[in-house]
Amino acid sequence: APPKSGFGVYTGRKRNSLTPRSTLFPCPGCQRDIDLGERGINGLFRNFTLETIVERYRQAARAAIAIMCDFCKPPPQESTKSCMDCSASYCNECFKIHHPWGTVKAQHEYVGPTTNFRPKILMCPEHEMERVNMYCEICRRPVCHLCKLGGCHANHRVTTMSTAYKTLKEKLSKDIEYLISKESQVKAHITQLDLLLKETECNSERAKEEACQSFEKLSHVLEEKKSAALRAIEASKNLRLEKLQTQAEEYQGLLENNGLVGYAQEVLKETDPSCFVQTAKQLHVRIQKATESLKTFRPAAETTFEDFVLDIAKQEEILGDLSFLSNGLEIPEINEEQSRMYDKALISWECPGKTDSADIYVLEYHKLNREEESAAWQEIEVCSKSTVIPDLDDDSSYAFRVRGYKGSICSPWSREVILRTPPAPVFRFLFDDKCGYNSEHLLVNPRRTSVESRAGFPLLLGSERMQVGCYTTLDYIIGDTGIAKGKHFWAFHVEAYSYLVKVGVVSSNKIQKLFHNTHDVTSPRYEQDSGHDSGSEDAFFDSSQPFTLVTLGMKKFFIPTIPAAPKDPASRILPLPSCLGICLDCDKGKVGFYDAGSMKCLYECEVDCSGIMYPAFALMGGAAVHLEEAVTAKYGENHDDI
Numbered sequence: 001a002p003p004k005s006g007f008g009v010y011t012g013r014k015r016n017s018l019t020p021r022s023t024l025f026p027c028p029g030c031q032r033d034i035d036l037g038e039r040g041i042n043g044l045f046r047n048f049t050l051e052t053i054v055e056r057y058r059q060a061a062r063a064a065i066a067i068m069c070d071f072c073k074p075p076p077q078e079s080t081k082s083c084m085d086c087s088a089s090y091c092n093e094c095f096k097i098h099h100p101w102g103t104v105k106a107q108h109e110y111v112g113p114t115t116n117f118r119p120k121i122l123m124c125p126e127h128e129m130e131r132v133n134m135y136c137e138i139c140r141r142p143v144c145h146l147c148k149l150g151g152c153h154a155n156h157r158v159t160t161m162s163t164a165y166k167t168l169k170e171k172l173s174k175d176i177e178y179l180i181s182k183e184s185q186v187k188a189h190i191t192q193l194d195l196l197l198k199e200t201e202c203n204s205e206r207a208k209e210e211a212c213q214s215f216e217k218l219s220h221v222l223e224e225k226k227s228a229a230l231r232a233i234e235a236s237k238n239l240r241l242e243k244l245q246t247q248a249e250e251y252q253g254l255l256e257n258n259g260l261v262g263y264a265q266e267v268l269k270e271t272d273p274s275c276f277v278q279t280a281k282q283l284h285v286r287i288q289k290a291t292e293s294l295k296t297f298r299p300a301a302e303t304t305f306e307d308f309v310l311d312i313a314k315q316e317e318i319l320g321d322l323s324f325l326s327n328g329l330e331i332p333e334i335n336e337e338q339s340r341m342y343d344k345a346l347i348s349w350e351c352p353g354k355t356d357s358a359d360i361y362v363l364e365y366h367k368l369n370r371e372e373e374s375a376a377w378q379e380i381e382v383c384s385k386s387t388v389i390p391d392l393d394d395d396s397s398y399a400f401r402v403r404g405y406k407g408s409i410c411s412p413w414s415r416e417v418i419l420r421t422p423p424a425p426v427f428r429f430l431f432d433d434k435c436g437y438n439s440e441h442l443l444v445n446p447r448r449t450s451v452e453s454r455a456g457f458p459l460l461l462g463s464e465r466m467q468v469g470c471y472t473t474l475d476y477i478i479g480d481t482g483i484a485k486g487k488h489f490w491a492f493h494v495e496a497y498s499y500l501v502k503v504g505v506v507s508s509n510k511i512q513k514l515f516h517n518t519h520d521v522t523s524p525r526y527e528q529d530s531g532h533d534s535g536s537e538d539a540f541f542d543s544s545q546p547f548t549l550v551t552l553g554m555k556k557f558f559i560p561t562i563p564a565a566p567k568d569p570a571s572r573i574l575p576l577p578s579c580l581g582i583c584l585d586c587d588k589g590k591v592g593f594y595d596a597g598s599m600k601c602l603y604e605c606e607v608d609c610s611g612i613m614y615p616a617f618a619l620m621g622g623a624a625v626h627l628e629e630a631v632t633a634k635y636g637e638n639h640d641d642i
Contacts, residue, residue, distance in 0.1 A: 052118065067113040069094050084109045087117035126151060135164035233308050240301035247300040250293075260290060329411040330357050332385075332402050339400075340579075341392075341419050341599070342491065343426040344631040348386040349402050349414065358404025358411065363387055368397040368418065388631055395423045395599075420599040423583045423592070427488035428630065429479035429615060435511065441475040442619065450626045451477055453619035474502065479615035482508060483586060490615060491581040491596040491628035494552050498623035504549035505584055505591055507611035548591050548607045549616060552576055553623075557593075559603050574602060579628060584613060596628065 068076040069091040079089035083099070085108040090098065099105045124130045124144035132142035138156040147153045159167075179186070252259060267283055270276040330351040338348040347365075351357060361384075364377040380387055392398060397420045404411045430448035437444070443452045453475055494501050551558040557580075559572040581596035584607075592604035607613075617625055 052116070054116075067115065071098065079113045081110045081112060082114045082117070084111060084117060089113055089115075133161055134158045135161055229308070229310065233305060236305070236308070240303075243300035250290075260286060329404055329406055329409055331411050332358070332361065332404050332414050334400055334402060334414055334417040336417055336419075338386075339417070339419065340597075340631070341421050342596075342628060342631050343428075345389040345392055345398070345419065345421070346386065346631045347389065347400055347402075350385060351404070358406050359383075360405050361385070361402050362405065362410075363389075363400065363402045364413075365389065365398050365400045367393060368399055392421050394421055394425060396421050422489040422491075422581065422596075422599060423594070423601075424487040424489040424585070426630070427481075427483065427490045427584075427615075429481040429490070429627075431617075431627070432478050432480040435478060437477060438475045442477055444477070448480070449629065450624065451617065451619065452624040453621065474500075474618040474620050476616065476618045478506060478511065478617070482612035482614045483584060484612050485586050487583065487585040487587065489581055489583045489594075491579050491594075493579055493626045493628065494576065495624040495626075496555055496576075498553055498619070498625075499621035500551065500553040500619070501623050501625060502549040502551055502616075502618035503580065503582065503593075503625070504616055505582070505607060505613045506549075506616040507608065507613055509611045511614070548605060549618065550593055550603060552580070557602060560605070577602075581628075582615070584609075586613060 066078040067082075067089050069079045070076075070088045071094040072091060077091040077093075080092050081095060082089040083095075085105075086098070095110070099108060121131050122142065124132050124142075124147065127144050127146045130144035130146055132144050134143050134145065134148060135141070136143045136147075136153045136156050136158050139153065142161065143151075143153050143158065148156075148158055249259075264283055264287060267276065267279050270279065330353050332349045332351055334347060334349045338346075340346050345365075347363060349361070349363075361382045362379055363382055364379045366375040366377045369375055380389065397418055399416045399418050401413045401416045403413050431444050431451050433439075433444045433448060441453055443454055444450070492503070494503075550560055555576045557574040557576045559574065561572070577595040577597055579596035581594035581599070583592040583594060583601075585591070586609040589606050589609050590604060591607045592601050594601050619625065
């Protein structure tokens, strides 16, 4: 079976915030993401319906345990009723005393003895003094009139509480009636599931037995190999010991009065020449050999057993990948075109046969670190063919691989794919449709994530007033959020048909320089410009300028003309990436332009970051720019300057 893993609580981000301001977690009832916000659990509704249901079962469970009166003198009497307005329990006598006829308390609502006192009116958790009287159809929750007038539900579609009550009750009643009418079908499914449970138990025991037999076979093979290896080592040891022992005995004979030397000493005592010569000739040969052996001493055998060290690296790797037979299960392949790294990693894969042959998939990934050659793989169990991985380190490369599981079998691992994260945290913003926005030439979509230049009659009619220079026909638009410090990254797509697009950053004190004919002078981001426009494109790439723009168009990326740039014009023209990224480092005063697919830096220069910096875009002719969408998080309701 595949390894088990789960998803933890994740931290959400509100738009235009670089640090988490709130915590998102899935609601156990509806599985929607809930934002606790600054008020924490106090900002949530109490589920009084669920509390009432729980109280019914509690009363049934403690039927034998009486609820005592809260006002009797010791010893207290058993209560007979509870007042929902007073949130207290009474016996008959105490209830008459505290709720006399003819008074307001006589009109209080009372029920049987209980400890669950729910308020009669549901109040708004955001505006504690207001009762909820409307239902937000977008957020699917009750709201008060202040939430609708100026709160977070101002632009949402709402309905009256009575209408929502009637509609939801009708839907719930129909669904319950349908389920009740299918009771026989449900029972049949339960019977089938019971059979499947028993069959699963039997099949799992059979699979365990087969697995044990397989491992016993492997263990038997290993035991045989182990015995053979130990026998070989023992035989080699005995042979070496025998050789060394013989050599030691030979050298022992070279000692005085021992062995060969002792025998030679006795031979020297022989006085008969003929007998001495007969014996001394052979003895002299032996003495010479012993002398030569002594001069060139070398042990008769090696003491190390390096030749008997087992190389099990390959076998260990094979055993590490030991798994059940794939039985034709297709090997998944990670789709690098659909996978992307942005604020989170989105990894997608597919099977070559385009069939969903696996039940679940296990995705493994690890960070490529030169210092740690064998980093541990982290794994995620996924039921679909894609998953989102949060909390990856910036400016880092990660390796990914995936395998499929179907029942008790699994496929081999896919080919490893290496992807790189952005060089800095992702900065989120929308197009500003107020500050200097030219609605005659530019069109921003309702979500403010795309801008398109409309090269129509206004441009043709305005051509009569064109002067020398390229900026008179450029229409500028900036991001609605500025950056004051830190290092940030954002990405966008430029349509292939775009004729001319300029992208980069601009300082707050030079915004007016971009908008020569600014109409929105009331924008809070609009400031009077004390400088002058030189009209020179080279000024945009001077390190002393508080703005930097590069030119894109006709599917090309043009490296700006600077002293360090190549002199050959062709070498300054690069293919336009499908997704372009910008990295602004306010602390170092640098801005870089990246291929957001490979996270490769195409061009980097210095920029003056003394003011608040804004993403800037300029379009001319037919052109369009689309901001890169966050992988999972949605833009919030509010945005502020960072």
